[in-house]
Amino acid sequence: MRSKLFVPGSRPELFAKALAGDADGISFDLEDAVAETRKAEAREAVRAFLKNVEAVGRKILIARVNALDTPHFAADIACVAQPGLHVINLPKPETPDQVRAAADAIERAEHANGVVAPIGLLLNIETPKALRDAAALAAAHPRVVGLQLGLGDLFEPLGIDRREAAAVRQAMFAVRMAAGVAGVYAYDSAFANFRDVEGFREEAALSRRLGFLGKSCIHPSQVALANAAFRPTDAEIAHALQVLAAADAASAHGVGAYVVDGRMIDAPFAASARAVVANARRLGLLPAAAAHPTTHHE
Template sequence: MTTAPDWLIRSALFVPGDDDRKLARATTAGADALIYDLEDAVAAERKADARQRVCAALAGPGPALRLVRVNALDTPWGAQDIRAVGAAGAHGVLIPKCDSPDALQQADALLAGSATRLVALIETPAGVFDLPALTAASPRLAALGFGHADFSHAAGLPDMRSDAGLVWHARAQIALAAKARGLLALDCVGLEVRDEAAFRADAALGRGLGYDGKLCIHPMQVAVVNALYAPDDATIAHAHRVLAAWDAARAQGQAVIAVDGRMVDAPVVAAARRTLARAGLES
């Protein structure tokens, strides 16, 4: 089983890698992670220039987590992207249209000597069908993400709805595979950049499926996602009670206690700390 790093990602905002203005503005968007994009957002003639800009951005200010979506390894830019951003200190590399274990294993080899982790973007029916092999392909794998627009195109579907039919089935399968392997699950983007109600409903659906956070394509989506994925007041209060009781019990040499009628041990305490972290509170 692969082991996810201690990442907290409610919102992950895509940023075009060749746009200095957007690269600078994204650092203040409030996203838990930025995804510098070298793939879909960058024209072929600007790929090398965008790679240099992203490497510079990785060394600059920003949120705690900086990820990069590289070009696929079967393109002229993919291998160079991975080597460059790994050396520049990217926390994670997103492998687009990841539908074979080979892609993750090749990326792993290219990152030798770095601490950079991998995120597999599942964007084809083949990727969903081969999830067991994909999730076991590399110990660097930290998360799965879902790209429903490319999935819809690859599957020959008539629209890009993410809440029904084959896309909904794939969305659920990806979340389940991530949970089975102890990986983070990052939900698909919402294409509704001007319809907040529709975007909120889509984000809520993903949270209900078990996703840990959501991919965003516009800064305005970040606040919606952060609020939706933050724990509610009752959950926060329970976490505080767990930690207070645990601290008191530990002072008396106890390793297992009960809070609100439920057993509390070290894993429950770790979950309580993570709850407070997701709420932006000290644990």
């Protein structure tokens, strides 16, 4: 999921347009993008859309609900936990017990709504406490599929400049390490100034270098930028294919470490190469002859 586009739940006229766009994921926002007086209207609009399972296509569909301590959480979960939804994005969890409570609410709603495939939980890391305890939050329940950094909510109350590069890097690194502890993915924050194309590119490039899966988009114009930033380059794909071919040859000769293009390669690098090839295959970036370089590494 290179790109995830937020769509206000109170704007159902935008749902089909977002679905037809190039974002890998669509996040129906019931939280920040919806005025208090329109919360019920928004959740009903999202519920009605998700009931039309045939319209889902291949997009990853996400719903950002309101936080556990709001009067809207229970109703949000009851509405959006539908067969068409893949992930629920939970704002501001701070304790493992809160994560487990959210997971329990989702399970009850799944049973009530006839959901067969379990819906995942994407946890927003957007408070100092959540950042400190991010690894524990990520490991709190098997439903957790990822951690999403929320830099605006994290920085603004503390008076930290959202564009302070050192702070951004440190927060990204902490979230990526926490996600790594739990074996889930890390997903990048939104970038509010959608007219600052270079700023978005720079931040997306940084998050990719730090191992993030993709970036949130608040405007359709950011989708192409995110898709480009998190696309494996031709050079990366070619190198990954070389690594896998060399890994097969090394395995056949009982060799654990070997050299590709002057670099020492062993198991962690081969695993990374497999991930690059798998991602390239999903995106249709590999020619047929190269799509399955070996059966050993499928």
